Amino acid sequence: MYSVAVEDYLKSLWKLGPNNVGTKQLADNLRVSKASATKMILRLAEKELVDHIPYKGASLTKKGELEALSIVRKHRLLETFLSQTLGLGREEIHDEAEILEHALSKNLEMAIADYLGNPTRDPHGHPIPGPNGELYNETDLPLCDSPINMSLIVMQVPDDDPSILSWLENNGIHPGTILKIISRDKFDGGLNVKIGEVKKRISSSIASLVKISFEVEN
Amino acid sequence: MYSVAVEDYLKSLWKLGPNNVGTKQLADNLRVSKASATKMILRLAEKELVDHIPYKGASLTKKGELEALSIVRKHRLLETFLSQTLGLGREEIHDEAEILEHALSKNLEMAIADYLGNPTRDPHGHPIPGPNGELYNETDLPLCDSPINMSLIVMQVPDDDPSILSWLENNGIHPGTILKIISRDKFDGGLNVKIGEVKKRISSSIASLVKISFEVEN
């Protein structure tokens, strides 16, 4: 239906939204020049996929949002499939899914969702939108803002930086990991945490990318 | 590496080759105009993927052939994967693979081949080239040219016409089917065959697309 470029723009707009997304922000996210982003925004507005207020920004229309969610669903289902079925590591799957998502028919999307038992989270813990764009409310909190001395369960890790993901993996931090914040460094915001009996230090930049919930969820 | 268009042109040139492939033949195969095919042939020659003799035709260079075989391998591995793992029917897989083949990294290709146990035939019985383009010699024969009253084993069915494939499937004809030609119609070349105890009639146009070998291969 839509080109690879259009689909990637919609996905970025969704990720950066829902408010007016600036041209520079969008261009940086897609590693494209500002001029290219402006041109594409005009084309997306033409197709009624975004509303554009010149010098203000662009935001997805309902139509654009549904299209974006469809790509996000494909992306996350593919990541889950690559991880569970083909055994790829959490740090390898994002880049593959970034390409494959544009080649997956609705039919195959359904077949994969079915094969996987309709998962609701991908291997990074990101929620997988439903077949019609349904997305439940996000309640996970950034680890960096979480209270000290409580049992926390890691719910989400970032998906697009293999080096951060490898570091997390090597330190036993992934969705499902249970940990406790021992102390928070007053200067740089770094965290001293305990995973099982092992103590680790997590920098504040990484801690802001990890999301948790409180244990005893069920 | 190469664009979707370039990859599809190389694949068609391989399928129609190995001799000089005419512009019209190529254009028809890809459902583009002759002008588009000419233009692309010139670009492929520029990239040293084909040799082009004006008004004679184009043929793949070694480099082009290896590239084509890589796409054919991806295509056939994907068909096998879609069939075996996701349970898609033999008539659905070709069109999906035609798109996915361009989105499959070398890494994923290897993971899938490994997962499937390095198959040598796809669900249509087509040989799957090796990771470096190795392709064993083809010994299967067209059913239409095969002798009467011998036990034949179906080795290959066509892959790109869902209606023919559905007909074959509904009549129990697919790779592995054992059959015997009872008689050949002198006028239209149609075949009367026996599959188990059941008699069927196969038109000559379909019989020319099905390939067999003689039973007792091992």
Place this chain on the structure above:
DNA sequence: CACTTATATTAGCCATGGCTAACCATTGTA
């Protein structure tokens, strides 16, 4: 050999989606 037909190429148009360079708007700070 001349002429028709099929095949092939060229010329020139278009949409897409990149780019740089130049210019315009908004905003925060002096």
Place this chain on the structure above:
DNA sequence: TACAATGGTTAGCCATGGCTAATATAAGTG
């Protein structure tokens, strides 16, 4: 309030890969 910095847009270029129409070549026929 002026004006630099930042962000946004426009103009104009390019490659890719389609298209049609016009022209050129090759092959077969009388």
